[in-house]
Amino acid sequence: DIQMTQSPPSLSASVGDRVTITCRASQSVHKYLNWYQQKPGRAPNLLIFAASNLQSGVPSRFSASGSGTDFTLTISSLQPEDFATYYCQQTYTTPRTFGQGTKVEIK
């Protein structure tokens, strides 16, 4: 199975901060990497697909890059509604493993 490792597990940031979350795969997943945002008690929400493509309706302050084994999700200017947990998931092969999540908290 491909292991997905996110870092950091959690972070504290202020509104307006630039935030970067990383996701590393134990083997290449090429560009088959999606990012999700999840708020407490809610379903995950797709932010980014195919490593760097912004899902329709997602604010442009979210961006992502990477390929192979190393990926990043960046929030250029953190907004109050962005405090949530973020997950990466590889869709290159089954099982379609998720990272363990990164919780973004208010400083």
Add this chain to the structure above:
Amino acid sequence: EVQVAESGGGLVKPGGSLRLSCEVSEFTVSSYSMNWVRQAPGKGLEWVSSISSRGDNIFYADSVKGRFTISRDNAKNSLYLQMNSLRVEDTAVYYCARDFLDATMVTRTDYWGQGTLVTVSS
């Protein structure tokens, strides 16, 4: 507007069975790959199972293989997850989610239901 709605969760004893349903609207389940993903209380997301649009490719996580069965009823436009031999560690919110496969053969899971809670406890 696309909608996905799970049902069928509840409290069941270890060793018991439960069948989850997922009803969708504004799209046809037979035209998309569909997934079940679960989340144990306070934990991260775990992919459980997928079924391809034609139903000819079905995959399971090792943790549920041989105990869970994913299926689809095209006439009812619904997805199901039959869960047998349930264990305490199967306790989770179970989400039904749609895969969108684009022209470049990239898959993204774009629509999710709100989940149904399964609690396995004696």
